[in-house]
Amino acid sequence: MKPELISFKLCPFVQRSVIILKEKGVDYDINYIDLRNPPTWFSQVSPLGKVPVLRVGDEVVFESAVIMEYLDEVNPPSLHPADPLRKAQNRAWIEFASTLFMTQFSMVMAKDKEGCVQAESELRGKLAQLEPQVKGEFFNGTEFQLIDAAYAPLFMRMALLEDWSPMGLLERLPRLTKWSERLLERSSVQASVVKELPELYRGHIANSGGYGAERWG
Ligand SMILES: N[C@@H](CCC(=O)N[C@@H](CS)C(=O)NCC(=O)O)C(=O)O
CATH class of the missing domain: 1.20.1050.10 (Glutathione S-transferase Yfyf (Class Pi); Chain A, domain 2)
Structure with a gap:
């Protein structure tokens, strides 16, 4: 399933997810929003009103460190130390x-x-x-x-x-x-x-x- 990353162009937290997607060669969509004027659906998918949010089908994952971990797990080999x-x-x-x-x-x-x-x-x-x-x-x-x-x-x-x-x-x-x-x-x-x-x-x-x-x- 092709993930969709909800993004804001200036956000360093979103950038983390993009780097991992690129490192892993994952095909993804990116949806830039304006955080000063977010679309109405944003509050429904982002519990803290923040980006990044990763949509996977009908599910969402938020928090950049958690998104990185998820992307790492579903796209082996892992980029974490084994120990x-x-x-x-x-x-x-x-x-x-x-x-x-x-x-x-x-x-x-x-x-x-x-x-x-x-x-x-x-x-x-x-x-x-x-x-x-x-x-x-x-x-x-x-x-x-x-x-x-x-x-x-x-x-x-x-x-x-x-x-x-x-x-x-x-x-x-x-x-x-x-x-x-x-x-x-x-x-x-x-x-x-x-x-x-x-x-x-x-x-x-x-x-x-x-x-x-x-x-x-
Ligand atoms: N702990 C969050 C922080 C994300 C964050 O602060 N994102 C900023 C943009 S860089 C945001 O969405 N701010 C909107 C707000 O706080 O209302 C993460 O790691 O994903």
């Missing part, structure tokens, strides 16, 4: 990635300089925590796995922000630097967003009217 402890740790660090997405979002959308600087410092702290966890060119070593898809959207946005206004977020973090490079050159990652993502992201920040608009907009 249960390592797998559990990967899941925990995927959750950590979600908090990084939120911190990055708070930083760019901050109303004032103080809020922006505070979020930036939180982001730097979390990146420093992440650095020693990375085992090789990918999170677990030499192979691209589920957790790599979970982090790629963060690094993609970070690279855009660095282009527009350098911050040196990955300075003195050699493992994250290498990992980010590997992720951003991967075809599934490059193909996981619409071509106009940079303009959309920059426009979104510029329209926030906050301090981020001055800094990156």
Whole structure:
């Protein structure tokens, strides 16, 4: 059955699912909605009013980490480590990635300089925590796995922000630097967003009217 992904062009959480669909070569439909003006049916399929939602026939799955797990299970071979402890740790660090997405979002959308600087410092702290966890060119070593898809959207946005206004977020973090490079050159990652993502992201920040608009907009 061909799954349908309910998406929003700017959403890093949706991007995780797209990367896995592409890594696994799954045929899928993608349905972009406008989150500021969602279609009436959206509240019926999305219990939290959020994307991503994956429709599979008459059923729906929500929450990006859960969608990734589902797609991984039904499209073997698995992109999770086989060892249960390592797998559990990967899941925990995927959750950590979600908090990084939120911190990055708070930083760019901050109303004032103080809020922006505070979020930036939180982001730097979390990146420093992440650095020693990375085992090789990918999170677990030499192979691209589920957790790599979970982090790629963060690094993609970070690279855009660095282009527009350098911050040196990955300075003195050699493992994250290498990992980010590997992720951003991967075809599934490059193909996981619409071509106009940079303009959309920059426009979104510029329209926030906050301090981020001055800094990156
Ligand atoms: N925990 C959720 C977070 C998803 C999320 O926050 N999606 C945002 C867009 S990037 C959303 O739909 N926001 C709409 C809202 O909160 O009303 C997941 O991992 O899927």
